[in-house]
Amino acid sequence: MSNSTTITAQPGEQVVDIERVLDAPIADVYRAYTQPDLIAQWLGPRGYEMEVGKFDLRNGGEWAYVHTSPDGGVFGFHGCFHSVQPHERIIQTFEYEGAPGHVSLESVTFEDLGGKTRVFGHAVYQSVEDRDAMVASGMAQGVTEGFERLDELLA
Amino acid sequence: MSNSTTITAQPGEQVVDIERVLDAPIADVYRAYTQPDLIAQWLGPRGYEMEVGKFDLRNGGEWAYVHTSPDGGVFGFHGCFHSVQPHERIIQTFEYEGAPGHVSLESVTFEDLGGKTRVFGHAVYQSVEDRDAMVASGMAQGVTEGFERLDELLA
Numbered sequence: 541m542s543n544s545t546t547i548t549a550q551p552g553e554q555v556v557d558i559e560r561v562l563d564a565p566i567a568d569v570y571r572a573y574t575q576p577d578l579i580a581q582w583l584g585p586r587g588y589e590m591e592v593g594k595f596d597l598r599n600g601g602e603w604a605y606v607h608t609s610p611d612g613g614v615f616g617f618h619g620c621f622h623s624v625q626p627h628e629r630i631i632q633t634f635e636y637e638g639a640p641g642h643v644s645l646e647s648v649t650f651e652d653l654g655g656k657t658r659v660f661g662h663a664v665y666q667s668v669e670d671r672d673a674m675v676a677s678g679m680a681q682g683v684t685e686g687f688e689r690l691d692e693l694l695a
Numbered sequence: 696m697s698n699s700t701t702i703t704a705q706p707g708e709q710v711v712d713i714e715r716v717l718d719a720p721i722a723d724v725y726r727a728y729t730q731p732d733l734i735a736q737w738l739g740p741r742g743y744e745m746e747v748g749k750f751d752l753r754n755g756g757e758w759a760y761v762h763t764s765p766d767g768g769v770f771g772f773h774g775c776f777h778s779v780q781p782h783e784r785i786i787q788t789f790e791y792e793g794a795p796g797h798v799s800l801e802s803v804t805f806e807d808l809g810g811k812t813r814v815f816g817h818a819v820y821q822s823v824e825d826r827d828a829m830v831a832s833g834m835a836q837g838v839t840e841g842f843e844r845l846d847e848l849l850a
Contacts, residue, residue: 554709554819594755599790600775602755620755620775622788623796631798631821633777633788635754641778643786645800645821664709664819666800 542691545684554671556679558661560687564694566650569657570627572690573648580605582689585682597624603632619643627652634663642670697846700839709826711834713816715842719849721805724812725782727845728803735760737844740837752779758787774798782807789818797825 548557562569572578576592584590584607593604604618619633631647644663651658661683665671703712717724727733731747739745739762748759759773774788786802799818806813816838820826 600749600757600759600773602775604755618755619777620757620788622774622790622798625796629796631796633775633800635777641780641784641786643777643800645788645798645819647821662821664800664821666802666817666819 542688545687547680547683549671549675552668554665554668556661556663556665556671556675558659558663558683560659561653562657562659562687562690562694563655564657565655566627566652566657568694569659569690570650572693573630573650578693582693583686585685586689594618597621597630599623639673642666642673644670644674697843700842702835702838704826704830707823709820709823711816711818711820711826711830713814713818713838715814716808717812717814717842717845717849718810719812720810721782721807721812723849724814724845725805727848728785728805733848737848738841740840741844749773752776752785754778794828797821797828799825799829 543561543563546559549555572582574597576595580590580592587610589608591606593606594602596602599622601621602618603621604616607615609615616637617634618637619635622631624630627650629647629649631645633643634646635643644665646661646663649660651660665674698716698718701714704710727737729752731750735745735747742765744763746761748761749757751757754777756776757773758776759771762770764770771792772789773792774790777786779785782805784802784804786800788798789801790798799820801816801818804815806815820829
């Protein structure tokens with residue numbers, strides 16, 4: 541049975557918090573978050589193909605990827621990195637190209653539990669409406685399935 | 696007498712809103728916001744020297760500048776651009792190099808008032824604590840003096 545994923549979005553706030561324990565050492569988890577060939581194997585819902593374009597993991601560097609759904613829908617995303625601290629924290633922006641001008645500022649923090657790793661995701665949106673739209677888009681399913689796929693990759 | 700600057704930071708929220716009318720056409724105001732040699736003449740408090748380094752005004756491009764205070768203090772800032780819509784809106788991130796890891800997501804929107812221009816600034820911080828620290832740092836004085844310097848440049 542997989543570990544549970546906690547997703548918190550308080551009414552009226554413009555934040556989403558995500559917490560998940562992974563049964564793998566922090567170095568392995570960090571690698572799965574930062575190597576494009578590994579990211580493409582787990583990020584996002586099951587059944588999607590992912591192609592990572594730019595992935596310039598440094599303060600100010602750009603990233604971009606494209607998801608293709610099982611029925612052929614194409615979804616592009618891009619952003620930039622801020623304050624990359626290896627094995628500790630990555631800050632980045634996130635923009636879905638289907639909703640240009642709606643940007644979020646996200647961080648993922650890695651906590652070493654000794655052979656296991658806790659990851660904390662923190663996303664801030666430009667407005668409560670933007671946050672609510674992201675939650676309504678099916679974010680929880682994509683995040684939860686992504687972590688299950690990450691479990692499988694790390695195993 | 697200069698136009699007034701409205702800065703709003705509601706208690707418990709992680710947002711700062713800024714509103715200011717400038718007595719100049721939108722094309723002139725947009726140019727003052729997007730040409731590095733013009734930006735260096737107004738952005739920030741009086742008495743500071745500003746040197747703009749990178750200024751790659753496109754979705755995903757980087758910017759960086761350094762402010763030098765009258766007593767020789769050096770303050771570096773950097774970020775990246777998102778969704779640049781000429782004469783309409785610029786979205787960008789902002790990080791003070793003296794407080795790495797504390798990033799804000801900012802937008803400035805330009806409204807054409809017919810010979811005058813209203814600018815709306817909207818900054819979202821990663822936490823209420825980050826927002827409060829920015830307000831406590833003397834942000835209001837820097838913003839207000841910056842707009843007064845911009846008035847002088849546009850005149």
